[in-house]
Amino acid sequence: MxxxxxxxxxxxxxxxxxxxVSVKLFNAGYSIADVLNEAHNHAIVEETGFLVPKLEEVSKIDGKWAIVTxxxxxxTLTQSMEENPAKTDVYLERMVDIQIAMHGYTAKKLRHHTDKMHERIDQSGLDQTMQYELHTRLSSLPKHSKLCHGDMxxxxxxxxxxxxxxxxxxxxxxxGNASADAARTYLLFRIAGEDARSEQYLDFFCEKSGTSRQYVQKWLPLVAASQLVQDKPNEREFLLRWSNVVEY
Ligand SMILES: Nc1ncnc2c1ncn2[C@@H]1O[C@H](COP(=O)(O)OP(=O)(O)O)[C@@H](O)[C@H]1O
Ligand SMILES: [Mg+2]
Structure with missing residues (x-):
């Protein structure tokens, strides 16, 4: 190549x-387990029948791991938004339609979002009281098996x-739970400083999926605490605030 x-x-x-083909080439030192996990997830999703680029190959190119699709x-919807800002909401709405369609698939071979979140709360570095509150809230929320992207x-x-x-x-x-996946997308927009877009997104999601805003918001401290594990200094302050269960 x-x-x-x-x-x-x-x-x-x-x-x-x-x-x-598209070749996603990971730098030397990138976790092999993470590369294979991404490829494995991709294969599982492809087998559900949801539309993804076909997985062609997982290989090593000049000593670096690669996922070929x-x-x-x-x-991308980002490109379309940039080319045609007046239609941003149309593209955002399209993304929500796609995300909701995705949640119509079940993916029992994927890792369970709840388990991943419990693990991440343990690794969050938050104090024990907060961790306890978060674990308790997580256990009280319904455990579903819907196909969730996690970075939609x-x-x-x-x-x-x-x-x-x-x-x-x-x-x-x-x-996992579709509303957790939506809470994560909402948080990603907020982290990026796109507050108006995050609200518009949530309006579309709630309206189209028939979910209440309060219900999606219940997941926010959990997705924020999970995100703390990524340990990005510029996000820490913001995520600590959002991880506070008492406020939401
Ligand atoms: N199969 C593909 N076909 C066309 N473009 C692709 C494909 N895979 C990735 N891309 C392009 O590359 C970008 C980054 O790929 P992505 O897998 O999302 O990597 P990252 O993990 O860095 O976000 C995408 O936003 C898209 O523009
Ligand atoms: Mg990407």
Whole structure:
């Protein structure tokens, strides 16, 4: 593979186009378990029948691990929003439709979101009282087995010329509660400082899925506490505030 067409560059990986395939190439030192977990999640999701680029290969290229998938000719929703800002809400609504359709699939082979969240609360560094409150709240919320993306945002949805939507980037996928997945998307917009968009997103999600805002908000301290594990200094203050169960 020549790998000379970069689609996206990150600090720890680069995504290339190579003819009909996309190559996600992880830097040396990237956890092999995480690469294989992402590929495994992708395979599980593909087998549910939900539309994703076909997984072609997991391999090593010049000593680096790579996940090779079908290249989808099209635009991410982020690109469409940037090209046509006046239609941002239309694209946001499209993302919500796709996310709700995704929640219509079950994914019993994926890790359970509840288990992952309990583990992350333990690793959050929050004090014992707060951890206890969070574990208690988590245990009181319903455990579902819906296909959850875990990082649903406009960058991870590609629409092709026929209008078909492909969801990519399954490293955080779990089976779980749709409202937890929505709370996570809401939080991602808030972390990015896109407050108006986060509210519009939540309005669309609640209206279209018939869920109350209060119910999605119940998950917010839990997804915020989970996110603390990523240990990004610029997010810490914000996430600590959101992790406070008493306030929500
Ligand atoms: N199969 C694919 N077809 C077309 N473009 C892709 C494909 N996979 C990834 N991309 C592009 O690369 C970007 C980053 O890929 P992604 O898997 O989301 O990586 P990251 O984990 O860094 O977010 C996407 O936002 C999209 O623009
Ligand atoms: Mg992505």
């Amino acid at each position: 020549k790998l000379d067409t970069v689609i996206a560059a990150r600090s720890n990986k680069t995504i290339y186009r190579e003819g009909n 079908q290249f989808i000719e099209g635009k 945002n406009p960058d991870n949805v590609i629409i092709n010329a026929s209008g078909d939507a492909y969801v990519i980037d399954w490293s955080h996928a779990t089976q």
